[in-house]
Amino acid sequence: MKFKIDSLNLNYGSFQALKDISMDIEANAITALIGPSGCGKSTFLKTLNRMNDFEDNVAIKGLVTLDGTDIYKDMNAIELRQKVGMVFQQPNPFPKTVYDNVAYGPRIRGVKKKATLDEVVEQSLTEVGIWDEIKDRLHKSALGLSGGQQQRLCMARTLAVKPEVILMDEPTSALDPISTMKIEDLATELKKKYTIVIVTHNMQQANRISDKTAFFLLGELIEYGTTQNLFLNPKNKKTEDYITGRFG
Amino acid sequence: MEQNKKRVRAALLSDQIMTGVFYVVAGFFLALLIAFAGYIIIKGFAGAKPYMFAFNRKGIGNQFFNTVYLVFLSLVISIPIGVMAGVYMAEYARPGKITNFLRISIETLSSLPSIVVGLFGYLVFIVMTGSKWNLFSGALAVAILSLPLIATTTEDAFRSLPDTYKKCSLGMGATHRQAITTVLLPAAAPRIITGAILAAGRGFGEAAALLYTAGMSTDINWSNWRIVSPTCALNPFRPGETLALQIWASRTEALSADSAKIANLSSAVLMVMVLAFSLLARALERKIKRKMGESK
Numbered sequence: 001m002k003f004k005i006d007s008l009n010l011n012y013g014s015f016q017a018l019k020d021i022s023m024d025i026e027a028n029a030i031t032a033l034i035g036p037s038g039c040g041k042s043t044f045l046k047t048l049n050r051m052n053d054f055e056d057n058v059a060i061k062g063l064v065t066l067d068g069t070d071i072y073k074d075m076n077a078i079e080l081r082q083k084v085g086m087v088f089q090q091p092n093p094f095p096k097t098v099y100d101n102v103a104y105g106p107r108i109r110g111v112k113k114k115a116t117l118d119e120v121v122e123q124s125l126t127e128v129g130i131w132d133e134i135k136d137r138l139h140k141s142a143l144g145l146s147g148g149q150q151q152r153l154c155m156a157r158t159l160a161v162k163p164e165v166i167l168m169d170e171p172t173s174a175l176d177p178i179s180t181m182k183i184e185d186l187a188t189e190l191k192k193k194y195t196i197v198i199v200t201h202n203m204q205q206a207n208r209i210s211d212k213t214a215f216f217l218l219g220e221l222i223e224y225g226t227t228q229n230l231f232l233n234p235k236n237k238k239t240e241d242y243i244t245g246r247f248g
Numbered sequence: 249m250e251q252n253k254k255r256v257r258a259a260l261l262s263d264q265i266m267t268g269v270f271y272v273v274a275g276f277f278l279a280l281l282i283a284f285a286g287y288i289i290i291k292g293f294a295g296a297k298p299y300m301f302a303f304n305r306k307g308i309g310n311q312f313f314n315t316v317y318l319v320f321l322s323l324v325i326s327i328p329i330g331v332m333a334g335v336y337m338a339e340y341a342r343p344g345k346i347t348n349f350l351r352i353s354i355e356t357l358s359s360l361p362s363i364v365v366g367l368f369g370y371l372v373f374i375v376m377t378g379s380k381w382n383l384f385s386g387a388l389a390v391a392i393l394s395l396p397l398i399a400t401t402t403e404d405a406f407r408s409l410p411d412t413y414k415k416c417s418l419g420m421g422a423t424h425r426q427a428i429t430t431v432l433l434p435a436a437a438p439r440i441i442t443g444a445i446l447a448a449g450r451g452f453g454e455a456a457a458l459l460y461t462a463g464m465s466t467d468i469n470w471s472n473w474r475i476v477s478p479t480c481a482l483n484p485f486r487p488g489e490t491l492a493l494q495i496w497a498s499r500t501e502a503l504s505a506d507s508a509k510i511a512n513l514s515s516a517v518l519m520v521m522v523l524a525f526s527l528l529a530r531a532l533e534r535k536i537k538r539k540m541g542e543s544k
Contacts, residue, residue, distance in 0.1 A: 051419055081421035088419075092412035095435050108422045108430060141539070154416075161420065 002027040002165060002195045003048060008062035010043060010052070017043045019219045021062070025212075030187060030196045032210035032227065034203060036242070039216040041199045045167050048197065049084035050077045066165070082109070084165040085158035090174050091150035093142035093157070098125075098134055101142045101153060105161035124156040128186055148179025152186065159190075166190065168198040172205065184209050203243055207231050215239045285519060292516020295509040303470060308514050310466045313481060314383065314488035315521070318462060319451040321387035321484055326394045327444055331433075333395070334402025334440075339428060358396035363456040365392050370460035381463025383488035389457040394447030401443025405436035438533045445529040452522050455492040463487035464497055491518045 003025035010018035018040050025031050033041040046052045047064060050071065064071050071080050082105075093101050102121045103111075111117060121138070125131040130152050134145065142153055151171060158166060168187070172180040187196055188209055200206050206213050207227060214224040215238075223230060223239040234240040303309030333354075341347040369389035374381060413435060417427040466489040469479035478486045489497070491514045498504075498511040 049419065051415070054415075054418060078421045078423065081419060086416075086419040088412060088416060090412060092410070092416050094413060094416070094431050104417075104430070105420045108420070108426050157420070 001025070002066065003197075004063070004065045004068075006063040008044075008047065008064060009060070010040075010047060011057075011059045012055070013057045017219050018047070021221045023214060023221060023224050025195065025197060027195045028191055028193075029211040030191050030198060030209055032206035032213045033197065033199045033216060034201075034206050034213060034242075035216035035222075037201075038218075040219040041214075041216045042169055044216065045169055045197060045199050048165070048167055049081050049086055051086065053077055082161050083163055084167060085161065085163035086167045086169065087151070087155055087158055087171050089170040091147055091154055093145070093150050093153055095141065095143055097139050098142045098145070098153060099138040102156050102160050104157060109161065120160050124160040125153075127159055127190075128152040128156045129182070130156070146179075148175050148182060151175060151179065151183060155183075155186065155190075163194065165195045165197065168196065170199055170201060173201060180205075203231075215242060217242070288512075288519055289516045292512040292514075292519075296513045297506070297509070300506070300510055300513050303468070305467075308491065308494065308510060308517065310468045311489055311491045311494045311514065312517060312521075313468070314462070314466055315452060315490040315492070315518070317482075317484075318383050318386050318390065318458075318488060318490055319448050321384060322390035322394060322451050323444060323448060325387060326391035326398055326447060329391075330395045330398025330443075330447075331402050331440060333399040335406065335428060335433070337399065337403040338406035339424070339432075354396045354399055357392070358400070360393070361456075362393055362454060363459075365389050366457040366460050368392075369457065373461060379485070381461065381465075381487045382485045383462050384484040386458045386462025386488065386490075387484070389461045390451045390454050393454065393457060394450055397447045397450070398440070398443050401446075402436065402440050405439035405443075406432060408439075409435050438537050441529065441533050441536070445526055445533075448525060448529075449522055452518065452525070453492055455490075455496055458490060458493055462490060462493070464489050464493055491521075 001024050005024070006022050008018055008021040009016065021044060033045060035041050043052070047060065048071075052058045052060070060072065066075070066080070066083065069075055094104065096104070099121055102124050103117045106117060106120050111120075122131060122135075125134065130149055134149065134153075137144075142150065145153060151174075155166075155171075172183050175183065184205065187198065190196060191211075198206075198210065210227045212225065213227045213230045215222045215230065215236075217238055223234060223236045225235075230239065231243055234243060300307050301309060303313070337347070337350070337354075341350065366389055369385055369392070373379070373385035373388055379385070409432060413431050414427050417431045418424070422430065465487050467479055467487075468481045469477075470481060472480050473482070474480055475483050477483060480486070495511045495514045495518070498507040498514070502510075504510070
């Protein structure tokens with residue numbers, strides 16, 4: 001058990017975006033969050049590394065623990081975000097070189113030795129499978145890479161600080177099918193070492209790669225279970241309607 | 249059918265006429281600019297005599313040096329303060345009355361007549377400190393004029409950066425300060441440099457703000473490098489007449505027979521300087537941009 005979420009409520013001002021969510025997230029597995037736009041799945045993802053700290057008028061009630069520690073009370077956000085990294089929807093490398101992008105996380109944590117950084121950069125890029133492709137252009141701008149390469153670079157950047165959990169917010173929605181497939185393969189590979197939580201609009205994707213799936217609707221967690229069960233034998237009528245494409 | 253053809257022909261005709269009008273207007277301004285710059289530069293250098301280029305009392309070399317040195321000093325003062333003010337406005341200021349008041353203040357400062365700044369500088373930097381006219385006071389006065397420009401460009405540059413830079417940096421566990429210094433500031437640098445160039449351009453041509461601050465005399469002994477000495481070139485606390493002031497002085501109160509020619513030459517040199525400086529600075533900006541990969 002990596003995360004334990006108990007009676008989580010989240011309000012943006014007077015709008016309640018998450019209603020009484022309770023679920024456990026397993027270690028070394030891929031958990032997919034699905035649901036129509038505005039259902040709260042991305043908001044929920046952000047509560048796991050406290051990215052909603054930066055938004056105004058957010059009020060959170062309930063308990064979120066990582067390995068038994070309350071992440072809102074007993075952990076500071078900087079420390080938390082090293083353990084729980086995030087990959088965003090749009091590939092978003094910094095306007096720096098490939099090398100400086102990957103070395104960014106270690107550097108802001110005070111790592112200065114070139115040998116250490118070199119090693120982290122090579123290791124992280126190898127882990128996401130693009131080391132051979134781009135090792136000759138480490139010192140060129142990351143913005144010159146293709147969309148798929150950029151997204152994998154962003155994953156390498158996240159891996160460089162040696163996190164335990166990786167949150168992915170629709171990581172393939174801006175990519176072509178081949179790049180999407182590569183990212184999916186990568187996620188399946190990475191779950192051996194990391195815990196992965198992925199928000200996706202694409203139900204086939206959830207079905208293909210995830211071990212467990214959570215279905216959100218209007219801020220509520222409607223159904224949560226193994227991916228196979230949820231897609232083959234949905235218990236809730238709303239889940240069934242959604243996965244069969246009757247709404248959403 | 250026939251009517252339709254007529255309408256199309258009329259539309260095409262008016263399109264051609266308007267295109268012609270735009271070309272004529274653009275051509276007129278281009279010609280005006282070339283004629284203006286060409287006249288100043290040609291007339292300036294044509295009437296020049298070798299002694300005018302000298303770095304002594306008779307030539308304009310000292311004024312040339314003073315201009316560059318003064319602009320340099322003013323940028324040293326205004327860039328750090330202006331950039332910090334801009335970063336504050338973009339990243340820290342909460343929307344509200346105080347922020348609005350600050351913004352109005354900055355806007356007002358940017359449209360302040362330079363003679364007012366000059367007199368303010370005279371009262372505060374010269375009279376109140378009990379000092380003589382000096383380059384440093386001039387640099388401070390010019391810095392007051394360029395601060396708002398640098399602050400607003402910095403703020404704009406920060407606001408135009410993609411949201412994701414900051415979000416992503418914070419998501420990696422950076423603090424707000426780290427996000428600013430390690431990602432946002434480098435990404436905004438090219439535009440901030442543009443702002444600084446414009447500010448420097450203003451400094452080169454500034455005359456009114458310097459009348460009572462930097463002073464209208466210059467006396468440099470180029471073999472004297474003791475920085476505290478009033479004749480040392482690098483001493484910022486010596487009077488230092490700039491090219492723009494010298495032009496004004498030679499056309500109004502100079503007695504020498506060649507003063508008109510000297511003024512012409514100064515104008516030409518000033519023009520070439522401003523041009524060379526903006527070309528240089530643009531090249532620098534392009535280089536930084538390329539390094540960050542904006543043009544791949």
